[in-house]
């Protein structure tokens with residue numbers, strides 16, 4: 001016999017098997033089960049307080065839900081595609097267990113406000129897991145920065161050697177990005193943490209509900225103040241996915257650098273074997289698989305952002321079934337981000353820095369040319385003239401195959417009579433670094449101060 005749907009009364013023929021499968025979401029939204037039960041229990045408690053549910057009904061709902069929760073946790077719950085989604089699966093099981101009290105649970109509620117509530121509860125828990133994981137990754141980068149507050153490396157623009165920086169300073173750039181990422185997550189949480197329940201299908205309900213009470217029970221900071229908006233918008237999910245995309249984009253940049261630095265041609269770092277794999281054909285290979293995958297997965301998360309924003313575009317008010325498509329991209333975004341943050345914090349502890357190779361690269365690229373120009377400016381030459389003088393000196397050194405610091409004083413003075421033998425202190429990488437001694441600069445003392453500042457910030 002054809003199983004009756006919760007809404008079958010109005011229909012003269014059953015849906016086809018294909019339509020049933022096409023419209024069902026239980027195979028993915030069962031992930032919301034625990035939040036669905038939490039929301040239902042708060043709703044029932046509120047209905048009881050409002051005098052809509054009896055003591056006996058509330059008690060039955062509570063004990064029925066407790067049993068269902070254990071069945072789900074034990075993997076014994078029989079999820080049925082013909083019951084469409086997580087909400088109807090749980091409600092049916094409750095009704096099978098406790099009878100009419102189970103059927104009363106849906107009073108003053110719709111799946112539209114129910115699902116919006118479930119997603120918000122789920123997403124809030126994800127954000128609460130993600131923020132400390134960003135903090136842990138920051139700590140791992142700060143530890144590395146601290147070990148290398150004095151380690152010289154070339155800073156690049158256009159991927160050409162530009163000026164000396166410290167490896168610690170370079171790591172701190174990512175710490176700053178991650179700090180803003182954590183801020184964005186926490187900011188997004190404020191808008192996630194509002195209660196849709198009470199909006200019912202779209203227009204509210206005729207029952208004497210107390211939405212602020214339900215909100216308090218569920219730990220929401222506020223209620224959604226318009227019922228049509230409450231059931232229909234998914235901007236909070238888009239915002240989260242945008243914030244997650246930025247984390248992934250930041251990590252894709254770091255990944256790209258790790259990959260480049262580990263290339264034998266560059267040889268700045270080594271990544272611990274446990275994050276690399278070999279080749280099935282080339283015995284010499286050690287590939288930086290983890291950073292490569294992070295770089296790849298960043299595209300996947302940004303793709304989810306596109307999917308969600310296009311899902312929302314041009315949807316008329318209020319709820320439309322389109323919104324059922326919000327879950328898979330959202331779930332995968334959180335899963336991918338959480339796994340990436342976990343692995344990354346560990347991987348950064350497995351980085352070996354090859355200081356000699358970094359220093360040698362600084363010495364090859366005329367990285368202190370700007371320091372020589374600044375030196376001449378301090379001796380009174382206008383910057384544009386000084387730039388020209390140094391360009392000529394660089395050309396000469398390049399022709400000789402030596403660094404600026406390797407030119408003797410007489411040769412340097414041939415480019416400008418302002419040059420004296422104190423010039424060599426600014427031409428070394430260490431001299432160059434030491435002079436960039438201001439907030440946000442790369443002088444080792446500033447790098448240490450920036451690390452201390454970051455360590456004091458709330459996680």
Ligand code: ARG
Pocket residue numbers: 025029085111112115319321323324325
């Ligand atoms: N499974 C649906 C979703 O994820 C639940 C809401 C269904 N509401 C409806 N009126 N069909 O959006």
